[in-house]
Amino acid sequence: MSYKFDNITIVGGGSSGWMTASTFIKFFPNKNITVIESPDYPIVGVGESTLGQINVWKDLLGIEDKDFMRETDASYKLSIKFTNFYKKDSGAFHYPFGSPYYENDSSIFPPNDWALKKSYYPETPISDYTKTYFPAMPLIEGNKINKNESGIFKNFNFHRDSAYHFDAVKFGQWLKNNYCLPKGVNLIADSVSEIKVNEDGIDYLILKSGQIHKADLYIDCTGWKSLLLGESLKEEFISYNNILPNNRAWATQVPYTDKEKELECYTNCTALTNGWVWNIPLWSRIGTGYVYSDKFISKEDALLEFKNHLKCNPNRNIDELKFKDIEMRIGIHKRTWVKNVVAIGLSAGFIEPLESNGLFTVHEFLLSLIKSLQRDVFTQWDIDCYNATVKETFNSFAEFVSLHYALSNRDDSEYWQDINKKSFAIDMLNEKMKVSDAYLNLKYRKMIAAAHPTGDNAGIHCIATGMNYNMLDKIDILKIELSNPMVNYKNILDSHMEKWNIDYEKRLEEAEKSPTLFEYLRDNIHN
Numbered sequence: 251m252s253y254k255f256d257n258i259t260i261v262g263g264g265s266s267g268w269m270t271a272s273t274f275i276k277f278f279p280n281k282n283i284t285v286i287e288s289p290d291y292p293i294v295g296v297g298e299s300t301l302g303q304i305n306v307w308k309d310l311l312g313i314e315d316k317d318f319m320r321e322t323d324a325s326y327k328l329s330i331k332f333t334n335f336y337k338k339d340s341g342a343f344h345y346p347f348g349s350p351y352y353e354n355d356s357s358i359f360p361p362n363d364w365a366l367k368k369s370y371y372p373e374t375p376i377s378d379y380t381k382t383y384f385p386a387m388p389l390i391e392g393n394k395i396n397k398n399e400s401g402i403f404k405n406f407n408f409h410r411d412s413a414y415h416f417d418a419v420k421f422g423q424w425l426k427n428n429y430c431l432p433k434g435v436n437l438i439a440d441s442v443s444e445i446k447v448n449e450d451g452i453d454y455l456i457l458k459s460g461q462i463h464k465a466d467l468y469i470d471c472t473g474w475k476s477l478l479l480g481e482s483l484k485e486e487f488i489s490y491n492n493i494l495p496n497n498r499a500w501a502t503q504v505p506y507t508d509k510e511k512e513l514e515c516y517t518n519c520t521a522l523t524n525g526w527v528w529n530i531p532l533w534s535r536i537g538t539g540y541v542y543s544d545k546f547i548s549k550e551d552a553l554l555e556f557k558n559h560l561k562c563n564p565n566r567n568i569d570e571l572k573f574k575d576i577e578m579r580i581g582i583h584k585r586t587w588v589k590n591v592v593a594i595g596l597s598a599g600f601i602e603p604l605e606s607n608g609l610f611t612v613h614e615f616l617l618s619l620i621k622s623l624q625r626d627v628f629t630q631w632d633i634d635c636y637n638a639t640v641k642e643t644f645n646s647f648a649e650f651v652s653l654h655y656a657l658s659n660r661d662d663s664e665y666w667q668d669i670n671k672k673s674f675a676i677d678m679l680n681e682k683m684k685v686s687d688a689y690l691n692l693k694y695r696k697m698i699a700a701a702h703p704t705g706d707n708a709g710i711h712c713i714a715t716g717m718n719y720n721m722l723d724k725i726d727i728l729k730i731e732l733s734n735p736m737v738n739y740k741n742i743l744d745s746h747m748e749k750w751n752i753d754y755e756k757r758l759e760e761a762e763k764s765p766t767l768f769e770y771l772r773d774n775i776h777n
Contacts, residue, residue: 252627253590255467256281261442261455261478262471263287265418266595266612268425269307270469273616275433276311278623285430286455286463288441291473298530298537299327299517299606300413302347307613311429318424319775323532324416326767329390329516330605335526335654336717338662343376343716344516345709346390348411350383351404365720366743369727379715382750386411388761393515395770402760404753415517415530415537418609438463445482451589452478467628468591474579476597483588490581493652494602495669496525498549499576500556501539507565510768512536517606520559521658524552524665527559528603533776539576541603546665549575578602582644585637592619598640601648605709610647615640650709657717 258281260270267285274283318324333342364382368374381387385403389396397408431437444456454464470478479485491497506512518529525542540556547555553575557568582599586592593599594615601607622628622636660666714720731739765773 252629253466254627255623257465258283258467258469259455259463259465260285260469260471262473262595262597263422263426264471264473264595265422265425265609266597267469267471268422268430269609269612270471270594270616271430271435272311272425273307273613273620275430275435277620279433282436283434284436284438284463284465285426286438286440286442286457287426289439290441290458298418298532299415299528299603299608301606301610302411302413303610304413304613305409307617310617313429316775317428318421319414319416321424321428322416322420323534324414324775325513325531325533325771326395326515327413327415327517328386328411331516331518332654332713332716333518333520335519335521335658335660337659338521341376342518343712344380344384344387344390345712345716346380346384346386346411347413348384348386348406348708350708350711351385351406352383363743363746364715366727366739367747368720369724370740370743376716376718380712381754385757388754388758389764390516392758392761392764393513393767394761394764395515395767396761396764400760403757413606415532417532417537442477445478447482451591452482466590470591470593470597471595473596474577474600476583476593478591479583479586479588479593479597483591485588486584487579488581488584490601490648493655493672494580494648495545495655495665495672496541496543496602497578497580498544498552499539499541499578499603500549500553501537501574501576502560502571504536504538504560504566504571506535507563510766513768513771515767519604521660522555522559523547523663524555526604527556533771539603541578543665546663546668582641586615586640587619587622587633587636592636594619599644601644601651604651604654605647607647607651611640611644614643618643650713653710653713654717657714657719659717 258274258278260267260274260283263285267287271283271285274281327347329344329346331342331344334340336343364379367378367382385406388394389403395408396403398406426437438457438461440461441458442455443458446453446456452465452468454462456462468478470476472478475481476487480487513531513533514529520527520529522540522542524547525540527540528538530537538560540552540559542552544552553573556573560566560568560571578600579596580600580602583593586594586598595612598611598615601611618636618639622632625632655669656672658666658669661670727739731737
């Protein structure tokens, strides 16, 4: 049986609700699209830091950077920085956006030339890895912006390989007022007080005002409450706390003390005793928060630890800051599309803030949903295909985030010691199959050892290398050398290293001539 969806109702505003409305009004302009936005419930505001894939979504909708950046307090982002994740006081490493640049004809050690360099020269710092492979690193380290018109930064496309820091609440409101309402989306400012269910899913809604509202397709954007999918349809929620240890966060907004220095072109994630802190620099202020597990520390002690971390900047007045306590629901519903209800955003599931995935699942799930509705009707086949697709997307990202914990060697607290004991098992699409840490280890080793760090596995390379987990160790390299005794790998490597250094110096010279992030935003966006 096929179902029409001429009337689409999105319950919940916020960034996920208005991103959903924007997507539907773009691809289904002749449908009757309504957003029920409650004035009674606060918006969580998850997603101040985004990933490069958001560019695909906004390009499909025809949204330009300058359209929204000024009104959403936005800045550009080129990387994610991880500080003290490997060990306490171990320093930092980057995961830059985009695919690494690698000259195919320069390969001397097909799996990974840099591993050979690290083996021959053990003193090579971990930071050299991204300097070697990621052309934008001189920009990132110098906090510069360059659109790469000269082509010096080979394989770096600014539009493709950048993302945004912005106020998620303001972004949702910008979409509402500048995209959705002008294009014909209907807005009902009211709360849902009662939900009537029938054999096909949601029958109709009763609003606080007494109005009865009925639709063909309901989109649940009610946050962690999951009012439609979870509470009304009783769809099972699968917790991922077995591989993702955190379940709470303290968040606040910090004013700049030295804006030109503190306005960085990357999200900084700093591991602490019982979790980690995000640092997201927007144009006018910094968004920051402490993600932790209440299994190991009370929320009062976590707040104290967070404040002590913020005091590392002696110019900050911590007493003037307002702190928000957030309880996170980590995992995903067994199915995110059930009958005539689809959950998008937090109502569907949430991994945790690490790797900036809050809005990632929103736009990726939405694009999958639009594809599933392309025939202008939907069947159970479309529902099943959608559920399988988004579950795979979610699981893959959850595995990736879990890798940050699985590879850590921190043991300075009960929290990190417990992480070191975890098996990191996860339910996959076939829920009878358990994927163990041994499988994950084998999976990541194969992915990294089989090819250069390109495309989707670039992030795994960066995280593994940053955690000093070299997929090709001295034994692997010795085997290659013994099987090719006539090849002097070290001499060849030395000549390649000379070329790498020359290329890096050229990029560094170009970066030094480029405007800082502050200067670029001041002159081109927030002028």
